[in-house]
Amino acid sequence: MRLTLSSVYRPYSFPTLLKSSSFSTLCRPFCSSALSSSPTCVKPQVPLFLRQPIYSTKLCELKKWHDWAKGVAFSIGSTFVDSDNGPDSSLLCRELKWLMEDAVEDHSMIVKDDDSDERVKMRVGIEELYCLWKQRVQERRPFQYVVGCEHWRDLVLSVQEGVLIPRPETELLVDFVDDVVSENEDLKRGVWADLGTGSGALAIGIGGVLGSEGRVIATDLSPVAVAVAAYNVQRYCFQDKIELREGSWFEPLKDMEGKLAGLVSNPPYIPSKDISGLQAEVGRHEPRVALDGGTDGMDALLHLCDGAALMLKPAGFFAFETNGEQQCRALVDYMENYRNGSFCNLEIRSDFAGIQRFVIGFHQ
Amino acid sequence: MAHKTLFKPSLILTLRLNKTAISFSHHHPFRHSQPPFPFLNTSPISLPPTTRITNYTHLWCSNYTTVSTIEEGSEKCYLNLSDEELMRQCEMDTFKASGPGGQHRNKRESAVRLKHLPTGIIAQASEDRSQHKNRASAINRLRSLIALKVRKTVDLEAYSPPRELLQILPPKSSIRGSDCGSQIGPNNPKFASGMQALLDLIFAVEGSVSEAAKYLGLSTGALSRLILSDDSLRKEVNDLRATKGMKPLK
Numbered sequence: 001m002r003l004t005l006s007s008v009y010r011p012y013s014f015p016t017l018l019k020s021s022s023f024s025t026l027c028r029p030f031c032s033s034a035l036s037s038s039p040t041c042v043k044p045q046v047p048l049f050l051r052q053p054i055y056s057t058k059l060c061e062l063k064k065w066h067d068w069a070k071g072v073a074f075s076i077g078s079t080f081v082d083s084d085n086g087p088d089s090s091l092l093c094r095e096l097k098w099l100m101e102d103a104v105e106d107h108s109m110i111v112k113d114d115d116s117d118e119r120v121k122m123r124v125g126i127e128e129l130y131c132l133w134k135q136r137v138q139e140r141r142p143f144q145y146v147v148g149c150e151h152w153r154d155l156v157l158s159v160q161e162g163v164l165i166p167r168p169e170t171e172l173l174v175d176f177v178d179d180v181v182s183e184n185e186d187l188k189r190g191v192w193a194d195l196g197t198g199s200g201a202l203a204i205g206i207g208g209v210l211g212s213e214g215r216v217i218a219t220d221l222s223p224v225a226v227a228v229a230a231y232n233v234q235r236y237c238f239q240d241k242i243e244l245r246e247g248s249w250f251e252p253l254k255d256m257e258g259k260l261a262g263l264v265s266n267p268p269y270i271p272s273k274d275i276s277g278l279q280a281e282v283g284r285h286e287p288r289v290a291l292d293g294g295t296d297g298m299d300a301l302l303h304l305c306d307g308a309a310l311m312l313k314p315a316g317f318f319a320f321e322t323n324g325e326q327q328c329r330a331l332v333d334y335m336e337n338y339r340n341g342s343f344c345n346l347e348i349r350s351d352f353a354g355i356q357r358f359v360i361g362f363h364q
Numbered sequence: 365m366a367h368k369t370l371f372k373p374s375l376i377l378t379l380r381l382n383k384t385a386i387s388f389s390h391h392h393p394f395r396h397s398q399p400p401f402p403f404l405n406t407s408p409i410s411l412p413p414t415t416r417i418t419n420y421t422h423l424w425c426s427n428y429t430t431v432s433t434i435e436e437g438s439e440k441c442y443l444n445l446s447d448e449e450l451m452r453q454c455e456m457d458t459f460k461a462s463g464p465g466g467q468h469r470n471k472r473e474s475a476v477r478l479k480h481l482p483t484g485i486i487a488q489a490s491e492d493r494s495q496h497k498n499r500a501s502a503i504n505r506l507r508s509l510i511a512l513k514v515r516k517t518v519d520l521e522a523y524s525p526p527r528e529l530l531q532i533l534p535p536k537s538s539i540r541g542s543d544c545g546s547q548i549g550p551n552n553p554k555f556a557s558g559m560q561a562l563l564d565l566i567f568a569v570e571g572s573v574s575e576a577a578k579y580l581g582l583s584t585g586a587l588s589r590l591i592l593s594d595d596s597l598r599k600e601v602n603d604l605r606a607t608k609g610m611k612p613l614k
Contacts, residue, residue, distance in 0.1 A: 085463060087471060098493060142470050151474070151493035168474065168495045169466050270467055281470040291467050324464055352456060352495075353465050 042227035045160045047148035053105035053121040060116060061126055062104070069096050069133045076137060084279045086140065095136070095143045102147045103129060140280035150199070157199045157232050162224035164290035166201035169321065169351040170266045174205035176319045176349065176360055177262060181209060187317060189213035190261020195249050195304065196220055198290060200229030200242070202264050207238045214261075216242045219252045222289065249300070250307040260311045266321040267300035269293040297323050301331055309342040312363035318343075325356040332359060442482070442510050443557045447503050454478045454506070456499075478502045485509050504553060511560035512600050518568035523579055525561065532558030534590065538581035550594040559597050562590075571605040573613065588613050 073092035080086030087095070105121040124132070135141040144150040144165045150157050152166045153174060159165050181188040188211040194203040197218035207216050218233075220226050226246045233242045245252035253260075270291045275283060282291065293299050301320060308318045322328050328348040335343045343361045351357035442450060457477040463469065475490035476498040487509055489501035525539065531548045532555055533540045548554050562576075569575035577587040591601050591613055602612040 085469075091471060144470075151497075153494060153496040155494075164467070165470060167466060167469070171496050266467075268467070274468075278468060279470060282468065286470075321466065323466065351465065355465055357466065 042223045044158060044224075044228045044231040045148050047102075047156070047158045048123055049102040049147065049149060049156070051123040053123050055122040055125045056119045057122050057126045058116075059118050059120055062120060062122075065126055065129050065133075066096070066100065068130070069099075072133060072137050080140070080280070084277070084283075086279050086281065092137065096133070098143070099129075099132070099136075099147060102149075140284060142281040142285050145285060152201050153205055155201070155204060155232075155236065157201055157204070158228055158235070159199050160224070160228060161285065162222060162287055163228045164198040164225075164266075164286055166199055167266075169353075169357055170202065171205070172349070172351060173202055173264050173266070173319050173321060173358065174209060176358070177206050177264065177317070178209040180262070180317045181211070181214075185211070186315075187261045190215075190313075190316075191256065191259060192216045192262040192264070193253060193256070193260050193311070194218040195263070195265040195307075196267050196290065196300070197229050197244070198225050198266075200232040200244070202266065203229065203242050204232060204236050204238060206262075206264065207233075207236075207241045210241070214241070217245060217253065217256065218242055219245045219247055219249065221246070221248045222287065225290075249303060250311060253311060256311055258311065258313055260313060261316050263304075263308050263312060263316070263318040264320070265300075265304055267293065267304060269297045269301060269321070269323040269327060271295065271297040271323070293323070296330075298327060298330060301327065302334060305331065305335055305339060308363065309339050314363060316363040317360070318363070319358055319360040321358055322356075328356045328359050335359075335361070442480070442514065443507055443560055450480075450503060450506065451478070453482055454480050474498055476502045478506055480506055480510065483510065483514055485513060507553070507556045508559075508596060511556040512563065512596055514560065515567055516560075516564045518564050520568055520579075523565070523568075525565070525580060528554065528557035529561035529565070529580075530558075532562065532590070533580060533582065534586055536582070536586060540581065550597075555594070559594065563597070563600055566601055567604060571601070571608045571610050573601075 070093060073096060074089050076087075076089050076092060078088050081088045103122055103124050105123065122129075132146050136143060136146050142165060144159050145161055148158060148160060150159050150165050152168070153171050157166060177192070192206055192210065192214065194200075194206065194216060195218075197203050197220050200218055203216045203218035207214075210216070216238075218229055220229065223246060226244050230244050233239060233244065268289065268291050270278070270293055272292050272295055274297075275288065275292055277283075278291070293301065301322060304318075304320055308316075312318060320331070322331060325348075332346050332348060335346055342364060344364055346359065346361040348356050349358040349360060442453070445453075455478070457479075474493055474495040475488065476495060477486065477488045478499075479486050485506065487502045487506035489498040489505065492498050492501065525533075527544070530537070530540050530544045533544075534547055548558060565579060566573070566576050569579075573587055573591070574584040577584045580587060582590075592598050598613060605612055
């Protein structure tokens with residue numbers, strides 16, 4: 001009932017997208033008008049640390065900004081922690097250090113006297129640095145959107161508004177795939193799918209553990225996500241290995257029925273009623289479509305289960321991230337009772353915080 | 365599968381009661397580069413030291429066979445364990461936060477602290493923004509610390525250097541066969557096992573480099589140079605020599 005494989009199939013795919021967008025240009029944040037359905041309009045932003053150091057600032061000016069920014073961070077104290085379990089001063093100070101690392105070209109310059117008139121090369125103007133830090137603290141804009149990247153596993157991935165910031169918990173999904181393919185040559189050279197790929201994190205991580213013949217198809221409903229994922233795929237030179245397809249869940253995969261060696265996803269799983277109480281960085285700034293999993297948070301997960309039964313080849317592997325113990329149990333229960341016979345070796349795995357986070361298993 | 369039994373809270377809780385660690389702040393020379401922005405150091409947030417060890421004295425494996433929950437015998441060869449097996453013996457603090465985690469949360473707390481429960485040795489890494497990389501750094505540091513701090517008794521009467529020790533010896537060693545391959549240096553992850561075996565021998569001969577050199581088919585000078593090639597190894601040997609009233613190697 002949830003499968004609508006035949007309904008929409010979008011013809012434009014990754015290669016078209018690459019040709020039409022210039023990745024080297026500095027882009028400003030998207031306005032809503034840029035988010036049209038045509039992918040030709042979507043230009044991914046270049047993360048701060050990859051921009052050209054075309055700005056120059058006196059060291060003393062940079063120091064002044066830094067002191068101001070630190071003062072702002074300290075004025076927060078535990079306000080955000082108390083209101084919505086947001087960042088405290090110490091976390092903001094750590095982010096400030098990272099922002100400096102990304103913004104200043106030559107770190108060794110900073111070692112010199114603070115009041116020096118000497119100039120440092122920067123990847124962003126000093127006025128914009130004030131602006132960025134205000135956005136971070138006053139608007140609670142996620143740090144990763146401020147610098148345009150997130151460090152995830154051994155990757156540095158470009159992220160921007162409209163794309164979910166990959167979480168450290170999700171790193172484990174790649175380890176699960178690594179374990180499975182290291183024992184199974186057939187899966188190692190098969191075709192994998194990452195549904196709702198967002199920044200492309202899982203697809204790129206999995207691309208790195210598959211054999212030379214292995215491929216990944218990554219899908220996302222959002223044209224922004226597809227553009228950002230394409231940018232990240234290109235940065236890691238995986239254009240030949242990872243194919244991006246725009247569309248909802250299995251819709252762009254109708255040619256892969258019964259052929260997938262593996263399927264992974266970190267779908268939206270937060271129950272709708274919990275969205276309003278989220279940490280401001282998440283609730284106000286990250287795409288709701290990547291977070292909100294419906295009434296009980298299970299809409300996408302159940303859809304993925306149904307699709308997995310159809311798309312995976314015999315003995316194919318799947319791994320999904322969930323909201324926690326309750327969803328893990330519900331998912332396993334659903335697979336055992338309603339899709340009886342489709343799956344085997346179902347297992348619930350915990351994340352590093354000890355929360356039951358993942359459901360993994362194999363197709364019969 | 366590999367992650368199935370990782371970090372089971374119940375296992376961790378029972379094990380962590382077994383040791384009373386002596387708190388000791390200890391500087392370790394593991395590549396800690398100068399922070400890029402010294403003026404940031406005025407900040408009251410002090411990041412945890414990169415590595416820390418809570419047990420001052422060397423641990424002798426035979427004393428720790430009482431930790432029965434760990435598979436028997438594995439205490440004697442921690443360094444032979446795979447990263448995953450070693451991690452399984454560790455308590456890992458990453459997220460101190462409560463709450464549901466996952467998509468609910470956006471806090472870049474990537475610092476990783478590993479406590480190796482059978483020995484109480486702690487290794488940390490916080491210099492990277494990715495938790496994954498910090499975890500890898502922490503486990504490498506843990507291996508080095510285990511090599512430095514966990515001693516095995518050596519029977520000098522029947523002593524024959526283990527292969528991992530032969531591999532870190534210079535080619536001129538008279539007992540080093542050609543089948544050992546080229547010499548493994550301090551930057552190679554396999555160096556830790558050889559270093560551990562070397563320290564076992566040096567402890568057995570109570571810090572005498574010339575004695576140890578005889579067992580390894582090397583001149584005293586050649587063994588000294590090997591010891592001096594790694595800062596942490598040199599420090600352990602010199603600490604031992606100091607307790608025996610011997611001059612430090614320079």
